[in-house]
Amino acid sequence: MVKEFGIGIGLAGVIFLAFHGINLFPFLLLGGIAYYLFNSFSKEKVGGNFVVAKKGDSNTPNINFSDIGGQDSAKNELLEALEFVKAKQEVKKLGIRPLKGLLLSGPPGTGKTLLAKAAANYIDSVFISTSGSQFIEMYAGVGAKRVRKLFNEARDKAKKDGKNNAIIFIDEIDVLGAKRGQNNSHMEYDQTLNQLLVELDGISVDDKVNVLVVGATNRMDTLDDALLRPGRFDRIVKVDLPDREGREHILKIHTNNKPLGEGVDIRKLAKETFRFSGAQLESLANEAAIMAMREDSEVINSDHFREAVDKVMMGEKLDRRPNKDELKRIAYHEVGHALLGERVNQGSVSNITITSRGRALGYVRHNPEDDFYLQTIDYLKDQIAVLIAGSMVEEEVLGNRSTGAANDFEKAMHLGKQIVFSGMSKLGVVSKDTLPKNMLYETITEIIKEEEKKVREEIKNNRDFIDSVVDTLLEEESISGDEFRLRLEYNKKSRTA
Template sequence: MTKEWLIGAVPVVIIFLLFMGINIGPILFIALIGALLYFTLNGQGPFGGNKRSKTSHEIKESVTTFDQIGGQERAKQELKEAIDFLKEDQLAKDYGIRPLKGILLTGPPGTGKTLMAKAAANYAEAAFVAASGSEFVEMYVGVGAGRIRDLFKEVKQLTEEKNLNRGIIFIDEIDAIGGKREGKQQKEYDQTLNQLLTEMDGMATNEQPRILIIAATNRKDMLDPALLRPGRFDRHIVVDLPDLTARKQILTIHFKQKPIDPKCDVDQVAKDTFGFSGAQLESVANEAAIYAFREKSPTITMLHISAAIDKVMMGEQTDKESTDEEKKRVAFHELGHAIVSEILRPHSVSQVVLTPRGGALGYVRQSPPKEQYLYTKSNIEEQIMVCLAGAVTEEIYYGERSTGSKNDFEQAMNYVHHMIDTGLSSLGIVTLEHLSKEQIQKEADAIISYLLEKTHQMLKKYDPVFHDSFQILLDEERMNGERFRELLHGNKNVKEIS
């Protein structure tokens, strides 16, 4: 009623002032400025965006379950345990357990952090409100802090409406508002973060409804220490890239509703997708189905899955028209990578491909025979040799390198710097910050020079394999790992030279 009364009264007042001969220009100007400030601070004006409705962040009902998330068994167990404290608060109290206030999910992109939060809400049978950290970033002081307060009000109102006694708030990309405070003049960010800290401090462990905050980030190192201390985000759960067993579970879930050929070996696909995230594995299954659809194939075959892996890993096949001389050079280059990889790490080569894809004119897809998380000096040197092998092969057969080795050299130098940083070089245990650029470059040059010569000597022995494989790769533009291994180990001339 007040709003309607004002709408009717304002024109009457303006007409009266005009009748009295009063200049209303300054009054209208001040009123306009006041209205703009009011609506901006409430998120309704042209600068503040649209004011969110009460249910703007609400995900009405989460249908995701933990069973639908492949792998991540440890992470799922820790998350379930934290929720059990919500569901069985009296039992937790009997044990003297202080219920957790916040759970921080960290890990690379695409590993399922958002899915985990949705599954947690389903498992908890709780009201679920989700928001992204970027929604709280505003140029006007106080707006972000107000939105944080609104978020906590929303989840409490939602629990009342649904007659629940617990709620979950999920904040994705929390590093957008929870970055380290370093004394810079970023008052809006500081106020938003301070408000979040205040709200978390105000969450009494015995109040109703009980609220649990789940946040996700790819950059835990950027977060302010005040967020990470016990009593706020009490538990930090790493949602990491899936291992072999987890990849098989994820692929099985995503292929379940697709017409996959019974001959398809999911175990082999899991091996071929080393280093893939859950999101990438879902994309592999989807792209394989698209390839089958294009060909009107009744089932998804291993050829479709192999093409999907290449697409997710390297990008879409391009229409680049290479000259015959370029194709020959690329064939030698990729065979060099494949030979060194297979000699140093048997059964690691999955495909040797001469078809342009993404930014590459050819590539070797490798599948490590075993998953390794701890590397010795020898392991890293082998990886560097695989990177250098393409350029060395070009030197052997063409007398010079080409620009196609640029990415190979970048990877090799990353491995070299990792060796130096981890104390595996001749410099011993050092801190990179305490070394000059000249010292680092001198050590890197020594390592690269030594491994270039070692790679050169190795590849010279396999000249017969190059000539056996070269024409096949040039004609067919693709060679699988098994066929390549037959050519590599079946050549008697190589055995004699070795």
Template sequence: MRNYWKEMTIGFAVVLIAFLVFIGVNMIPVILMSLIGVLLIVAAKNRGHLATASGERKSRSRMPVQLSFEEIGGQERAKQELVEALDFLVKQEEIKKFGIRPLKGILLTGPPGTGKTLLAKAAAFYTDSVYVAASGSEFVEMYVGVGAGRIRDLFKDAKQKAAKAGKTSAVIFIDEIDVIGGKRDGGQHREYDQTLNQLLTEMDGIHTSETPKILLIAATNRKEMLDSALIRPGRFDRHIQVDLPDKKGREHILRIHAKNKPLHESVDLMKIAEESFGFSGAQLESVMNEAAIYAMREQSATINHPHLSMAIDKVMMGEKTDREATKEERERVALHELGHAITAELVRPGSVSTVVLSPRGQALGYVRHNPQQDQYLYTREFLEGQIMIALGGAAAEELFYGGRSTGSRGDFEQATNIVRTMVESGLTELGIIDGSMMTPDGWAKINSSMLDQLMDRTKSLLNEYRSVFTSSLEVLIQEESLSGERFRELLDSPKGEHPPKGEHPPKSPFSKGDPKGSALWTPETV
């Protein structure tokens, strides 16, 4: 039975107050005292809540940090720069000998999942320092002055913990510092400004001769958002870019996360690193974890290459879905993806890893490319080839159905983004031009001119391989997947002619670069 004692008490109090007022008793002092009591109770609860939150932060900061730089893969340059910056805490005599001013702050910038937090933890371990961590969101409150107070408490807490632990230094790590360190525009965000001003004051108050020494490490994905007063020399003296790992770095990360997993002896992690172009360290860890889940699901004793391949698809595209497509839709999707695959194979021989006809994430089918070499500079010919690959699906639909479908929307977005890159890089007939000076009509004109021309080239190229569409379509519909090797076997005889073994099909005249160049794309969506 429900307990109504609270409602009954409130009701009795209301009736009693009404009765006393009715008989002429002055209830104003009683009411005021009651309100003051309620406010005091609420304030006490809030202080208790803040103390609990502070205790949780303190308990997190007390956790010992046992992570070395050797356990972080794929960031050799970033680790080297960070170690040089940390040496003022480790090699103090050498620092004094050369008259080097110790650093106060180190800013780690880069995409999400690249290991910025891990580097901060490894920095504390390398310098034998107390590690105190906080997130930018912890300093944001609706009450003015709370954020600034928490900044003061953070630095005070770091000094006290270092002294208590007998350490000579402390590392303070603030993640997502752009939350409190954003540019000040004189607007209404006074609380943010006070928090940032307090952080600047605390950094100016870090004296290199005091003990324990304080080093502030901050991380952000958006360096351009930070206030110039925060990132100037004398505060954040060193800015370290933590980029996505290259192929060698990806292999190193995969090996680190494979140490406690039963990999089959036939698994080649270098090949997995090639297939995971553009993956961050967090994504690579997820690939190994998902592969282990697939192996456990199949009750396999070891993790095999197919498990890792499926894991890459899942991390890149999402889990398989139960969407049922009609026969006509499946054929259109298959032809669309074959258009991407044939174009990619002709423009970049050997680049197609898998052609898949099964719903995954938001895609009804996709092509996964297999870049064999990381590439960071692109010529006009290379980018035109990428546009042709993006347009290959729509071109195939036009060849076989006389029109396109909504499945080409994502492809067109990719193509127009490449055109914008080419214009801003001076790789079009417009020459060197500032993209911000282009009018909407100007963008529309250059987009239409380039994409229409490359679409015609793509359709002309695919029209010569109609027989490949026919032979591949039947296999793809039946098996729902074509490996790169199997697809290249079907492509080797587009007109019934069998080229010598090991010889690639005729190379497209639009590809003048390295035939094994890196593909830019994640799998095409439909």
């Protein structure tokens, strides 16, 4: 009503000015600017678009903790914390302050959002989801308004639905909660974070609606210390990449609704997907199903999964194809990696291919026997040997090296630095700040040259074998790890016979 009245007054004013011959352009320009600013601030007053969902909502999956695989430690820690929310009377009786915030920290795709939704289901809570980027605008004070509106909306929604709990999930909380003072020219960041701290401090055990803030980030180091202190985000839950058993559980969840062929071994597939996140494993199962559909297959077999692993890791096959000489060089390079990979860790090679994918012209997929958390000097040196083996086979067989090994050398240098700065080199315990660069370079070079001698000897002892595998690769483009090991074992017996 007020808007229509204002428009009527404006039109009457325009007609009056035009009747008296006054130039209307400046007035129309100012009116347009005023209208734009009015609408902009009206939108800011409304706040960001927060996604609201509650238990049983048909538009939201009914997520339970049993639906999330590979995160047993994170789930147990989260469930323990959520018990404080469910047992409100006991908490109040013992004088325990309410749990205000939970922070889920871990790499992308590990299931932080799913854990937050499962938490809302577990405590029968209203669930409001937003992102840190929705709070930051060019207008001062807008972010703080949105934070206040978010908490008010959570409480109002819970009361309306007859709920005692409300979870506010803030993804990318590092955007909202970054360390203060880093954006001197834009105080909006600091004001927004200050408002979030005020809202967290205002949560009380006597509140009719228990508000729990769940944040998710993969950049813990950038968060402000005031946000992480006890009494605000009380619990920090690490959501890491799943181990082999976790990957097996996740794959079972994502293949439960898919027809699998008899030869599909989920346990073996979990081994071959080392350091895959939950999101990548879901994508793997989906890509395998797509490949089965393209071939009009009624079931998803092992070949579909093998191809899907390569696609998720490296990307789609490229249309470009190297010329004959380049393919030969690529084949020798990859066989060198595979040969040393098997020597330092028997059974680790899963597949060798000269098919170009993503940024790789060819590649060897290695799978460790077990997940590991500590690295010894022998392990690091073995990895250096595997990395430099490709270029050394090129040099031994073709007479020179190529630029295709640049990334291998970069990784080898990084491993050399790990050896030095972990106190495992001849220098002993050293400091990054005081160690001269020339001494670091000389020590790493010495480590790499030592491995070069071992690699060169291995190449000379297996020259005929390398040539035969390269011929097969040039004809078939790929060789499985099992076939490669059979031929390597036969070659070993032939040499000793």
